[in-house]
Amino acid sequence: MRETGSGAPSRSRGARVRSADDHLAVVLGFLRPPMPVSAALADAVGLVSAEEVRASGPIPPFDNSAMDGFAVRVSDLPGALDVVGESAAGHPFAGAVGPGQAARIMTGAPVPSGADTVVPQERATVKGGRVSIDVEARRGAHIRRRGEDANAGDIVVDAGVELRPRHLAAAAAAGVATVEAWPAPRVAFLVTGDELVAPGSPLGPGQIHESNATYLAAALESLGAVPVDLGVVGDSGDNVRRAVEAADADLVVTTGGASVGEHDPVKEGLAPVGVEFVKVAMQPGKPQGAGLVAGVPVICLPGNPVAVAVCVELFVGPAVRALRGVPEPAWERVRAASEWSCPPGREQVMPVVVEADGVRPATTGGSGSHLIARLAAAEGLARVPAQVDRVAPGDIVAFRRFTA
Numbered sequence: 471m472r473e474t475g476s477g478a479p480s481r482s483r484g485a486r487v488r489s490a491d492d493h494l495a496v497v498l499g500f501l502r503p504p505m506p507v508s509a510a511l512a513d514a515v516g517l518v519s520a521e522e523v524r525a526s527g528p529i530p531p532f533d534n535s536a537m538d539g540f541a542v543r544v545s546d547l548p549g550a551l552d553v554v555g556e557s558a559a560g561h562p563f564a565g566a567v568g569p570g571q572a573a574r575i576m577t578g579a580p581v582p583s584g585a586d587t588v589v590p591q592e593r594a595t596v597k598g599g600r601v602s603i604d605v606e607a608r609r610g611a612h613i614r615r616r617g618e619d620a621n622a623g624d625i626v627v628d629a630g631v632e633l634r635p636r637h638l639a640a641a642a643a644a645g646v647a648t649v650e651a652w653p654a655p656r657v658a659f660l661v662t663g664d665e666l667v668a669p670g671s672p673l674g675p676g677q678i679h680e681s682n683a684t685y686l687a688a689a690l691e692s693l694g695a696v697p698v699d700l701g702v703v704g705d706s707g708d709n710v711r712r713a714v715e716a717a718d719a720d721l722v723v724t725t726g727g728a729s730v731g732e733h734d735p736v737k738e739g740l741a742p743v744g745v746e747f748v749k750v751a752m753q754p755g756k757p758q759g760a761g762l763v764a765g766v767p768v769i770c771l772p773g774n775p776v777a778v779a780v781c782v783e784l785f786v787g788p789a790v791r792a793l794r795g796v797p798e799p800a801w802e803r804v805r806a807a808s809e810w811s812c813p814p815g816r817e818q819v820m821p822v823v824v825e826a827d828g829v830r831p832a833t834t835g836g837s838g839s840h841l842i843a844r845l846a847a848a849e850g851l852a853r854v855p856a857q858v859d860r861v862a863p864g865d866i867v868a869f870r871r872f873t874a
Contacts, residue, residue, distance in 0.1 A: 529643055704735075709735070745759045822849065832848035852869050
């Protein structure tokens with residue numbers, strides 16, 4: 471891995487420059503996590519538990535049979551016993567099993583008073599009102615004990631857990647009908663560009679098919695947010711500002727029009743109302759902005775599709791996870807499987823594929839921010855420090871699979 475100079479990014483007059491890590495800290499500093507809500511189990515899948523879920527009582531709530539058979543007293547075995555009743559799931563035997571007696575029992579049914587073991591039905595012979603059991607048994611055999619899974623007050627789901635079906639089943643078994651959870655954040659997004667045409671529509675002169683809205687809607691949903699599509703706003707600063715100010719959301723993400731030029735619509739519309747636009751020393755994704763508009767955090771991304779995908783992984787994803795109470799996935803140290811060049815003075819975030827001997831660029835085009843058609847080949851991102859101008863095979867890079 472070849473390094474050059476101090477690694478400090480070059481600065482352009484009139485534009486602030488910060489590292490990707492510093493920009494993420496700025497973004498996270500604007501967030502205001504929502505208050506937890508009480509969610510019914512049917513509505514809680516995918517939410518993150520804000521409090522521990524504790525058992526309301528013992529699980530199971532009573533001693534019950536692990537199989538179909540006969541509830542008996544060990545001291546009566548082997549022997550021929552009188553069948554005095556039956557215990558079925560939801561219909562327990564109200565009497566007691568005394569000396570020389572047995573009760574037929576079904577899986578999950580309460581063990582009758584007096585019985586201390588269950589004999590499987592295949593080890594018993596029934597004739598008339600009597601059952602013959604010619605084997606000895608261990609006291610407590612085939613009995614699930616009250617509270618052996620959990621006792622009242624035991625934690626069955628920790629706080630900070632993304633609730634999946636298995637967690638909800640545990641909560642239900644614990645007698646809990648609602649959980650305290652962080653609500654899924656509403657994340658609004660808009661795209662700019664008079665040249666954009668909806669997918670499937672014919673292209674006119676100078677037009678391209680719009681892909682950022684498609685990506686953002688899917689990415690935000692996969693991150694656990696509720697996507698709110700503000701549409702294609704076009705190249706009007708006033709329209710951008712009005713759309714952002716009217717958004718009913720916990721976070722707003724814009725794409726395009728965030729450069730340091732004087733006529734970029736996102737910058738024109740949002741710089742006067744609370745968004746700071748800077749250069750982030752990374753490739754792709756240099757022109758970005760962050761701030762508060764009408765009290766709502768706003769993240770302004772570049773317009774090139776690969777840059778959008780990279781910036782979602784580095785900035786939007788962490789913001790959504792912070793709002794949801796989800797920890798940030800770690801970046802691994804992995805080896806490079808091939809050689810590639812890096813931009814001087816900027817951290818490179820390279821879409822890569824994983825091979826047996828490490829990672830390599832997903833395409834021959836490197837980290838070009840416009841190569842969206844080739845992004846689908848990538849499995850994750852590799853990060854190369856700003857002071858490195860070339861990665862050699864065997865060099866160590868930071869790697870993480872896509873989270874969105």
